[in-house]
Amino acid sequence: MxxxxxxxxxxxxxxxxxxxxxxxxxxxxxxxxxxxxxxxxxxxxxxxxxxxxxxxxxxxxxxxxxxxxxxxxxxxxxxxxxxxxxxxxxxxxxxxxxxxxxxxxxxxxxxxxxxxxxxxxxxxxxxxxxxxxxxxxxxxxxxxxxxxxxVVCWGFDAVLEFVGQNATNWASGFVTRNVMNPIASRISAKMASRTAAKNAAKKAGKTAPPAHGWQPARPSGPPGKTAPPLGNHRLPAARPPGPPTRKALLLDAVKEIFQDLGMEAPLSLLHMLGMEMLSFTGIEEFGAPREEPQA
Structure with missing residues (x-):
């Protein structure tokens, strides 16, 4: 009972x-x-x-x-x-x-x-x-x-619970391995790169000289003279013109000779010589026949 x-x-x-x-x-x-x-x-x-x-x-x-x-x-x-x-x-x-x-x-x-x-x-x-x-x-x-x-009903439900728990654990592990871990790795890499960039910028800011400001002159050249301070961007003073060189004098002379002949370039001189040679060919004008003397 x-x-x-x-x-x-x-x-x-x-x-x-x-x-x-x-x-x-x-x-x-x-x-x-x-x-x-x-x-x-x-x-x-x-x-x-x-x-x-x-x-x-x-x-x-x-x-x-x-x-x-x-x-x-x-x-x-x-x-x-x-x-x-x-x-x-x-x-x-x-x-x-x-x-x-x-x-x-x-x-x-x-x-x-x-x-x-x-x-x-x-x-x-x-x-x-x-x-x-x-x-x-x-x-x-x-x-x-x-x-x-x-007993069978209880065992069936127990098996479903066991499978469900293991499926949940497997799914959570799968998501962690294939989704969360790659995302976490990417985030960590980005954070590390940003941190490294910030540290490099800080070190560069500490070691680099100031962008503006004068620095003391440093000795350079012969004894008793110092180089101009850094940051001085003034243009150097123009030098007075000196005596002409031999090359400049020779070029000026050749130029005057050509100007006296009424030519502007060596090609004009060649053209003039070619026109003078036409008189020996029997042609007075380039491309025109020579006129014969009348009896």
Whole structure:
């Protein structure tokens, strides 16, 4: 005989969750136990499966597959993750009698006669750590198939949770390796180049001489003389014209000779010689026949 679960039956469990102490840089490496306490009715109407038309003196009959859902208190070491554990908490009743239905669904029954086993969510997967205290005189019978069916349902959900967690870890690792790391490398390279450029500019500003300002004269040339100070951009004074050189005198003489001949270039001299040679060819004008003397 197995006690039928009611909505005011108390669930007491020990769930293991990741603890991240306040102020700690990282969470603890291993899950720590938390005590969970809540009635099967829960604090919200979405996940509990109840049969209002099947009511006894102690309360409403709970249907198989009912989940207490969010809002289960977690009592244990302080952790900044506890609010999330409470928000996403779960405690499911997988065992029930298929032959004894309430509003078309099998009723939930206590696997240990008067103590039910609920699968509570925790790390790494949901485990039957929730003990439900069934104080009632309402009992039913579960066949071996009903018990096997509850175990299979719990195992199926546990496998889905395990695959989902590993898929999430794989996806986060994939995104970190292929997306976040390249972006972080590019940002680090840009930051490093900017920092190097700033440092180089600062060093150049410290070592370079001022853009404006006078510097003291430095000795240069014969003893007793100093070079003009840097920054003096005045043009040197124009030198007075000196005596002409031999080359300049020779060029001026040749130019005067050509001017006296009425020519502006050596090519004109060649042209003049060519015209004088035409008189010996019998042609007085270039391209015209020579005139014959008349008798």
């Amino acid at each position: 197995f006690a039928v679960m009611k909505n005011w039956d108390l669930m007491i469990g020990v769930d293991h969750h990741i603890c991240w102490p306040p102020g700690a840089p990282l969470p603890l490496p291993n899950p720590v136990p938390y005590v969970t306490v809540m009635v099967l009715n829960g604090i919200q109407p979405l996940t509990p499966m109840l049969a209002p038309t099947s009511q006894t003196f102690y309360g409403l009959t709970v249907q198989r597959g009912s989940d207490i859902g969010p809002g289960i208190p977690h009592i244990g070491p302080p952790s900044i993750l506890t609010p999330l554990d409470v928000l996403f908490s779960s405690s499911v009743s997988y065992f029930g009698a298929s032959a004894y239905t309430h509003e078309g669904q099998p009723c939930a029954a206590a696997l240990l006669v008067a103590v039910g086993l609920n699968m509570n969510c925790q790390e790494p997967v949901s485990l039957p750590t929730g003990l439900v205290l069934c104080v009632t005189t309402h009992f039913t019978w579960m066949s071996p198939f009903d018990i096997l069916f509850g």
